[in-house]
Amino acid sequence: MPPKKTILRDAAPYLPELTLDCVILSFHEDRLKVLLLRWKGTQEWSLPGGPIQRNEAVDAAANRILKERTGLDDIFLQQFHVFGEVERYNREEIRHKLKHLIDPDKWYERAVSVGYYALVDYTKVTPTPDAYTEQCAWWDVQHTPALLFDHNHIIHVARQALRTQLSWQPIGYNLLPEQFTLPELQRLYEAILGKTLDPRNFQRKMLSLGILERLAERRRGGAHKSPYLYRFKKEQYELKLKEGNLFFT
The missing domain is CATH 1.10.10.10 (Winged helix-like DNA-binding domain superfamily/Winged helix DNA-binding domain)
Known part of the structure; x- marks a missing residue:
């Protein structure tokens, strides 16, 4: 299966230039945690995510990706934003940092990403990297490293959405035991x-x-x-x- 961030021109089974980014959140030791992936051979981190299959609903793609990264079914999942700016991040910088993993010529010139946040029980998650990453780990959401792509911004927008939706989404019983x-x-x-x-x-x-x-x-x-x-x-x-x-x- 292609990796979570295969923004590649020749990914024929997938919708071109459309991806998902998933902000997977848990609550542990009085801290809000976010699940991040570290790319192979680097100290670069990013959110889980990936392309959408041509015969797959967008919500179904998000659930598939979340199960691959956490091992869980039936996750609370909320679409919160579409990131569609023309210049979302420095594409040349990304191509350079990941050229040992992906041919720089195969990245999309532009990718629109649908953002989801997921709320999970920390104790039930089995963090699992994908084909292009070698570590999947929890980070304190207030102390994340500088992430690839625009993923620090995506986390910020997800937290704003979570605060807004706290009064009308079942946040409590999805994050607490x-x-x-x-x-x-x-x-x-x-x-x-x-x-x-x-x-x-x-x-x-x-x-x-x-x-x-x-x-x-x-x-x-x-x-x-x-x-x-x-x-x-x-x-x-x-x-x-x-x-x-x-x-x-």
């Missing part, structure tokens, strides 16, 4: 929003929505008082999302 504490839920919201929230106001807001079920168990082993575990009442959560009643801005 099934059972979690209120402080863990707050730290997830803070990681997405990029700001500190008042604990009392946050807990009052979340509990007033009726979307959380408190369990009998507590989180043990911490330095502080053992907090109760909660889980989402998914039907009520979906209803509140439809009402757009989850704003924390």
Whole structure:
């Protein structure tokens, strides 16, 4: 199978000059993480992605690529932007950096990319490189390296979309484990929003929505008082999302 970023003129089974870029996000150790790939023989990193087959729906292509990189099916996936600027990045620089892997003459003169973000459980992912890369790893989304192509910009736009959609997409139960504490839920919201929230106001807001079920168990082993575990009442959560009643801005 051609690699994730085969923006090549002779890729006949694929739609010419149209690609996908996937911002795969997880939440681990109170940090929002993004999955990146390192190209063979380099220290250059980029997002997962790839071309779209001629007989393949765009969403199906995104799901295929995500399964290849994570090993997961049934991933929460959201299309968030189309990157179609004529000059998205320095093409000559890319050709030079990757000439040992791809013939510089075979790159597209231009590629339009459909951006997707995916929300996954960190513990369930098996990071898997593709044919042209040798490492697939999680990075703190706030401390990514300088990426190939325009992928730092794509991550920035994805984070903006995630913040906007936090009030009407099921972000929480796609990034948290099934059972979690209120402080863990707050730290997830803070990681997405990029700001500190008042604990009392946050807990009052979340509990007033009726979307959380408190369990009998507590989180043990911490330095502080053992907090109760909660889980989402998914039907009520979906209803509140439809009402757009989850704003924390």
